[in-house]
Amino acid sequence: MLSYPSNQTSAQPIYADIVPAILHHIVIGNLDLAQRPTWVAARDACLKWHPNYEYRFWNDSSAKDFIRKEYPWFLQTWETYPYSIQRADSLRYLVLYHYGGIFLDMDLHCRRSLGPLRRFEFISPLANPVGISNGFLMVSARHPFFKVLVEQLPLFNRNFILPYATVMFSTGCMYLSTQYSLFNERCRLKLLNYEQHRLSGNISTPLFHHQGSSSWHSTDATFIKNIYHVLRHLVYHRNFLFISLFLIIIVVLVISYRRRIKSQESHKNVLHF
Numbered sequence: 706m707l708s709y710p711s712n713q714t715s716a717q718p719i720y721a722d723i724v725p726a727i728l729h730h731i732v733i734g735n736l737d738l739a740q741r742p743t744w745v746a747a748r749d750a751c752l753k754w755h756p757n758y759e760y761r762f763w764n765d766s767s768a769k770d771f772i773r774k775e776y777p778w779f780l781q782t783w784e785t786y787p788y789s790i791q792r793a794d795s796l797r798y799l800v801l802y803h804y805g806g807i808f809l810d811m812d813l814h815c816r817r818s819l820g821p822l823r824r825f826e827f828i829s830p831l832a833n834p835v836g837i838s839n840g841f842l843m844v845s846a847r848h849p850f851f852k853v854l855v856e857q858l859p860l861f862n863r864n865f866i867l868p869y870a871t872v873m874f875s876t877g878c879m880y881l882s883t884q885y886s887l888f889n890e891r892c893r894l895k896l897l898n899y900e901q902h903r904l905s906g907n908i909s910t911p912l913f914h915h916q917g918s919s920s921w922h923s924t925d926a927t928f929i930k931n932i933y934h935v936l937r938h939l940v941y942h943r944n945f946l947f948i949s950l951f952l953i954i955i956v957v958l959v960i961s962y963r964r965r966i967k968s969q970e971s972h973k974n975v976l977h978f
C-alpha cells in the first residue's frame with residue numbers, strides 16, 4: 706500500500722472500491738471532545754486525508770435513534786450494558802454492517818489515506834497478545850461476517866466476573882476474535898501484520914499514530930493478558946478455542962475468589978466503634 710500516493714482516497718482505477726467511502730467515529734458516555742484536544746486533532750487529520758468521504762459521528766443520542774429504528778430487537782441489550790465501552794463496541798459492528806465503511810477509534814491519528822485498502826471487503830490489524838483489534842475496521846456493507854457479529858451480541862452478553870473480561874468477551878477484541886475463529890470463510894478477511902500495524906500504546910505505524918488512550922482498561926487487564934500469552938497459539942484453531950475460553954474463565958473465577966478472601970481478611974482488621 707505504501708507504494709501508492711499518500712493522498713489516494715480510492716483503490717481505483719486498478720481495483721474496484723468494495724468498502725464505501727464512509728468514515729465513522731463513535732463517542733459514547735460522558736466524554737467531552739472539547740476536553741480532549743488530541744482526539745480532535747486525530748479526527749481532523751483523518752478528515753483531511755479523506756476529504757470527499759461521508760462522515761458519520763455517533764454519540765449516545767444518534768446511536769440510540771439508529772438502533773431503535775434499524776435494530777429494535779437489540780435496543781434493550783444495548784441500553785443495559787453496564788459499561789459504555791460495550792455500547793461503543795457493539796455500535797461499531799451495527800453501523801459497519803448497516804452502512805459499511807471505515808471505523809476508527811478516536812485516538813487514531815491518520816498519517817495517510819486509507820483509500821487503497823478499499824479494494825478488500827474486510828480489513829483489521831492483528832492485536833496483542835492474540836486476536837484481532839476492533840480499533841480500526843474497514844468492511845463492505847452487509848458483510849456476512851458482520852451479520853454474525855451483530856446477531857451473536859445478545860448471546861455473548863454475559864458477566865465474566867472481572868470488568869475487563871466482561872468487556873473483552875461480550876463486545877471487545879476477544880468477542881471479535883472468537884467470531885473470526887468460527888467464521889467459515891476466513892480467507893475473505895484480510896488482517897494487517899501486527900509488527901507493522903499494532904495499535905497498542907503510544908506508537909506510529911505506516912497508517913496511524915496511535916495515542917494509546919484506552920482509559921477503560923482496569924488492572925484486571927494484566928491478569929487476562931498474561932493468560933492470552935499462554936493461549937496465543939490456540940485461539941485461531943476452532944478445536945482449541947473453547948478449551949482456551951474455559952481456562953480463562955477458570956482463572957477469572959480463581960482471581961475473584963482470592964480477592965473476596967482478601968477483602969474479608971481486611972475487614973477483620975477494621976475497628977468498629
